[in-house]
Amino acid sequence: MAGSAPDGLAARLSVNQATVDRWSLREVVDGCARHGIPFVGPWRHRVQEVGAPAAARLLADAGVAPSSLCRGGWFPAPTGAERRRRVEDNLRAVEEAAAIGTDVLVLVCGPAGGRDIDGARRMVAEGIAAVVPHAAAAGVRLAIEPLHPMFAGDRSVVVTLAEALDLAAGFPSETVGVVVDVYHVWWDPAVYAQIERAGREGRILAFHVSDWIVPPPDFVRGRGMMGDGLIELRRLRSAVDAAGYAGPIEVEIFNEALWERPGDQVLALTRERFLACV
């Protein structure tokens, strides 16, 4: 596949680093280049292994563009001091996104520490408010990712597209938007209405794909390769396209069995299924 000029859907393919979790940033970037995959979605811990300036050079040298940086967020915490540390970490994430050359920082907003989900939701809004000025100055957009409600207890109190859009509405659309990840939203009776709304409000900053396999093998590491599950991928992609999003589409698959396969096999399968199913 190397050397083939991506066009149409293929020109939008991005592989999120979590899909080949065992690979370093250099390995995934070189892999994308070998497989004709134009974008990559790096994670911060992998960027930090080489440092943001080296990561930027490595991406530029390979001709693979970053579609986002994963991830900021995780705002709720029991004390004001800890919440300030979380905000400071988000300011660094904004810097890292700008340094590697992406203007999209994905936010996984964080869970409630105890029995107060509304309080945690207020802390998320306050945390984003505290990061917005820095993000605007750096030209980085904060992409709120609603997570599947099964993660409400340990990853994010933001669990629907409607909730993410309501939250984003408090901030300028130039700086704050949402991620539409099919794995997190496919079950929602309101998903198509909310995708249309997200487009109308100018808030779609990223689109992520994978699949929901039955029965799900694991809470966290049980996502499926596109085509192996129940999600109406093409219908959702068409809705996101119709809502005006024309950017990269990230394949993000947390799956233990996939991680045990050679990365080059995973990238080849990812590209094939992406073109066939998304």
Place this chain on the structure above:
Amino acid sequence: MAGSAPDGLAARLSVNQATVDRWSLREVVDGCARHGIPFVGPWRHRVQEVGAPAAARLLADAGVAPSSLCRGGWFPAPTGAERRRRVEDNLRAVEEAAAIGTDVLVLVCGPAGGRDIDGARRMVAEGIAAVVPHAAAAGVRLAIEPLHPMFAGDRSVVVTLAEALDLAAGFPSETVGVVVDVYHVWWDPAVYAQIERAGREGRILAFHVSDWIVPPPDFVRGRGMMGDGLIELRRLRSAVDAAGYAGPIEVEIFNEALWERPGDQVLALTRERFLACV
């Protein structure tokens, strides 16, 4: 606890049979009587082991009232013939509910068999429509239970209280309503608004409690005992009370570790936590 007169909250306690899954109907009914628990929520397979008439006698003799029967539903299927068989099974479930002396049949509506969640939702509506006349004639109410969205792929395409209420709205409130189960709805940003709506529309037929533990040990059998997790149980119970529901409150906990404990320990703990946390 035997002999103590239940009053106030204690007078509303029901133990769903799934909480002591290894016990037969007789064992759970006798256990409830021993522990001063006035209601029980039987499952059909346990009723069928003795037959509905014997189950009714067994309940009456013990002075323990059935708060509901679990469960009907499971409507979507690929062929018309199979969907008719599912409806017929629901007609039998209605008969069984009436025969054991409860007017609440819980519906777990069923998953989509493939990549067409909206089609499955239509099959659910058609299935309920086909059961309503028989239920009305038998004086049994159909209680649509929205399940947590993590079960959209293998148990129910009805996943929010709003969706369940929209579905119920197509039928008379004398015959069709909803179950509010905290485990399935606690994460929903709209939950309090929808509980208020459910009360206003006269649709709350049952209220189930358990807890959401972190991290969740299992998709299906990982529910927590009240007080062990994150759910704001008293706040939700107060909302359901304020919405006008004054009926039994069923404790339904699918949990492998709990099932390995002696049933009498489980009932004692259930009653204690129910009074302390709900």
